[in-house]
Structures are given as C-alpha cells and as structure tokens.
Amino acid sequence: MPIIAAAVSLVLLQSAGEKLAAAEQDRLDACVSRIESEPEEAYEDGLAWTFEGNRPGARQCTALALIALGHIEEGASRLVSLANAADGGTLEQRAAYLSQAGNAFIEAGAADDALAAFDGALKIAPDAPELLVDRASAHFLLANYDKAIADLDDALSRMPDMGDAYQLRGQAWLAKGEPDKAMADVTAAMAADPENIDVLVLRGQVREAQRIEAESGGPLERISGN
Template sequence: MLKPVFLLSASILVLPLFLTHAKAQNLEPQNKPSLDQRIDGPKRGNLTSAFDEKHKTCLERIAENSDLAYEEAMIWRSEGGGRRAKHCEAMALFALGHADEAAHRLDQLAQASDGGSPEMRANFYLEASNFWLAAENSYKAYASAKAGLDIDETRTDLRIARARAYVMRERYEYAETDLTYALKFEPQNVAALRYRADARFRQNKFDAALKDIELALTLAPESVETALLRGRIKEARRGASN
C-alpha cells in the first residue's frame, strides 16, 4: 500500500500546531471553585492572561526539552491548570513518541466537562485525529475527525483528517468526496489539493490527479512532497498510456 503522502510525519508540524492552538483558542483558566469565587472581574482577566502565557510557554518548552515540559505540565495540572495543562501534557507525550496516548488524552479532553467551547472541542478532536494518524490507527483517527465534524461540519482541517483516515483504510472514493467538499470552501487549500491528488492517483484517475497536483504546486512551489507526488503521477500516467 502506498504511504508517502497520507502518512506524513506529524512531528515536523508539532511546534507550529501547538502554538497555533495556543494562539487561536481563548482557553479560560480552570481554577478551583473556592479560588474562582474569590476573583473579581479585573483580577480574573489578569489570571486568564497569566494562564494563556503559561500555556504558550509550556508548549514552546516541548521543542526544547520534552521530558521537562511533560513534568511541568503534570505539576501544573495538579495545581489546577485545567485544560491548558492537560493539553500541554498531551502534546509533550506526542513529542516523546507516545502518539496513541497523546491522542487518547485529547479525545478525553474534547469530551470532558471542562473541554471548553465547541470550537475548542473541535480543535482537540482535530489534534487527536492527527495523532491517531501518526500512530497509524485509522479507525480511531476517523472517529476523532467525525466527532469534530459533528460539532462543526464546515471545518476543512477536520475533513482533511478524516480523508487521510479513509485513505489508510483504502477507501479512496470516500476520501476524494471529503476533500472535494473541503475544496468547495477553500479552493486553494494546498493540503486538500495534494491529498485529493493522491486519492485520485490511487484510483488511477491520473488526469484529475495531475490537475490537482499542478495547482497545488503553483500555490506552493517550494513543496518537495507535492513535487514528488507530481512525479509519481506523471510516471504512472505515462505507464498507463503505453
């Protein structure tokens, strides 16, 4: 089974993913009730900022020292760090090579009472799905992506994750359908174009695959992955025409 496109190493995207998560989400501090009840409005706002900054620092530390980041996240969680601490703990686990455990914890966080807003929960499911993919568990990757789409069916990133899970299960037509839907909302999404090209390539739809990959390469000419896939598609199309 071909794996070069849909089983990309998630580790090369770990830190950007962490920091994007930290920046995009306004995660409320998870204080113990007694403490929370004593905080007035301005102080609560300051505490939120402090928690946000600690979350960002925790995620950044993963790239420097994953073991230390994990230990600090565990301590922070025990001190009432809430979802931010749990999130950083899961991310550190992934960086330490425990993709399946990290994915499991993110699924749990998305389902927890303190999982946050629908957008936050969808983000946790997205990360869980990507980590299940890294662990090569397509069924759980599919389940996480589907759970996220049940929250927000318009999320392109979740459709891409589910499509990748479909490809791992060799359900290429389903993957193509998900990616086509995603591209209706974001027609220049390079990842969706590349993954759809790969799904079409696996179905021997060489002309359609080449059209996708050429557009993806035009949008991201520096992408080595895209260039390599274009080479495979062209070679396969030449072979089919002989």
C-alpha cells in the first residue's frame, strides 16, 4: 500500500476507534447514572450490552450494578477481574476498577480483599492521594494503625486540605491511645469541613479520651501493639 494511502487508512481507523470509545463511554455513563435509581434495570442493561460483545464498559456496568443490588463482594471481584483482564483498558481505567473494588470490599467488611485491591491500584498510580486514603481505611479496619497513619501522612503531604484524611488519621491516633494527636487532626478536619457530622462525633470521642487520660494521670493504653 502506498505511504499516503496507508496514512489515510490509519487516520480513519483512529477516528473510528475514537468514535467507538466515545460511544461506549456515553453508554457507561448512562448505565452508572441509572444504577443510582434503578439498579436492577441497569444490571439488565449491562447484561444486554455484554451479550453484544462483552465490552469492558459492559462488565464494569454489571459489576457496579451488582454492588448496588447488595451483591457487593461478587461485584467487587468482577471489578478486580476486569482490572486484570487483557482488554481491561488503560492503566488509569484499571486503577479506577481496583479503587471501586476496594471501596466495595470496605463496605462489605472484607478488609483484606480491600487492601489487596488498593495495593494493586497504587502500583499503577503510586502518587494518587485519594488511593492512599483508601488504603489507609483498609489498614485501619485491620488495626494496622501505624501503616494507616503512614499512608495518611503521605496523602496529606501531597494534598494538605483533605479533611477525610485528617479525620481518619485522628481515628487512628485515638485507637493508638494518643488523644492529643487525635485532637490536632480533628481540628484540621473541622477546618477543612466544618459541617461534617462524623468529625463532630469524633471530636466528642477524643475529648472523652482526653478527660479519662487527665483523670488517670497518664497516657491511655494503646488499643493496638502496632
């Protein structure tokens, strides 16, 4: 094939590929939007889409719909499989699948599976502060408080105004029997998000811990030996 003709063919293929990707993204966006109000219908849409060609967007749609329908671990496992599939998409997409899976595992209380998913996502996107906070939540559930704090330190060094990171680090300090350090993080969390009810609850818990510590005349015993 002449060079000019080959170049034209390549441009046409790229254009067709871009149109297909845009169409699939639109269909995925529609499916995700429908999950919020009609998860069963969204799941059926995803199945129909899967039968048309088993595209990654279709598998992501059905996995997210399963999570919304209460089949959380099954949906999360499907997202992990999609992240590891040969046709799983870009590295950014694969990291997103693993992040979604990890958060679903957290919801299901499967902290070990969540940690594995977040570890995988961070191998792809090691500088993403949101993923560091996600992994810290898994460490926290596993009572790995020092590891949770280390991830949160890293996340806050990259994005200092993350209220949820301060909140979680405050919870970790409290769990370690360090209420004064916990209160410093509660104060920072309130500055970032002053109307967060969960932070206000945490502040009450920390104040109670400080009161008990003051009455006992010494530091609280650490909950974990980490």
